[in-house]
Amino acid sequence: MTTTTSHKATSYQRSAWAFLGPGAAVVVLVLYLPVLYTVYLSFTTYSGLGSPVFAGVANYVALVQDPVFVTSLVNTLIWVAGSLLIPVGIGLVVAYLSFGLKGAAWLRVPFLIPYALSGVAVGIVFGFVLQNGGALSQALAFLHLPGSETRWLQEAPLNTVVMILAASWQGIGVNALLFTVGLQSIPKEPLEAARVDGASGWRLFRFMVWPLLRPSTTIVVGLSIVNSLKTFDIVQAMTQGGPNRVSETLGVSMYRDTFSNSDYGLGSAVAIFLSIITVAASVIYVRRQLAIGDSSGDTASKDA
Structure with a gap:
């Protein structure tokens, strides 16, 4: 009996590894x-060209001492906050x-349409609007409103702010959709009792909806933090990190150092640093949310 059971378990494990093996190999390889x-x-x-020459921590020391890297880090944090x-x-x-x-679904459609565009497409469109003498400047001049001479993409940190607004135009819809899914998952009974x-x-929102929306909020905020830390496409399309690299993010710095400067x-040092802070921010945020959830559950249990 024991031998038969052991044989079945071994056969099951072999079958499982046969299915898992190719996928695991692809993950390791890619x-x-x-x-x-x-x-x-x-x-x-x-x-x-040639072979890599070991240099120890020289690249990381160069990063810390490079003022452009500090600017990129600050811009990346501004992107996260924005x-x-x-x-x-x-x-x-x-x-x-x-x-x-x-008809709420139709009301959300205009906010979702920009999400179908790529970040590069959004950057090109807003770059045309915000460039010197572009559509925005011409419209302000035609209406005799202030700001027609503003160099939207040439002055820091204004260029970072307007690029965040461009990315926000693209991202509002999907965030609204995720929050809508969270709202639909909230039980109606507690809300009806609160209204009574x-x-x-x-x-009602502060004390009932917001706490019940915490799982969706955790997902939306977590994704936003990760995506903003990796910001590249819109910045590269609108300013290429300029002028004089004042609007670079860590993603743009990584691309410039690797492919433009060879x-x-x-x-690679920038990439590793970016990966570390992305993973660290994600872990810290998720652990904090889990701790808040556990404390809320303990409080509810004590009240009960």
């Missing part, structure tokens, strides 16, 4: 090996105000 190679390159001097305040905040407002309205007790408007070692 994901893990390039990461390990990038880590190796970050400790070398390599121009793409992405949380604007597309996430407005997406939540759109989802909450349209939830339950007749006199809660409405801001009080300094694969320094570019």
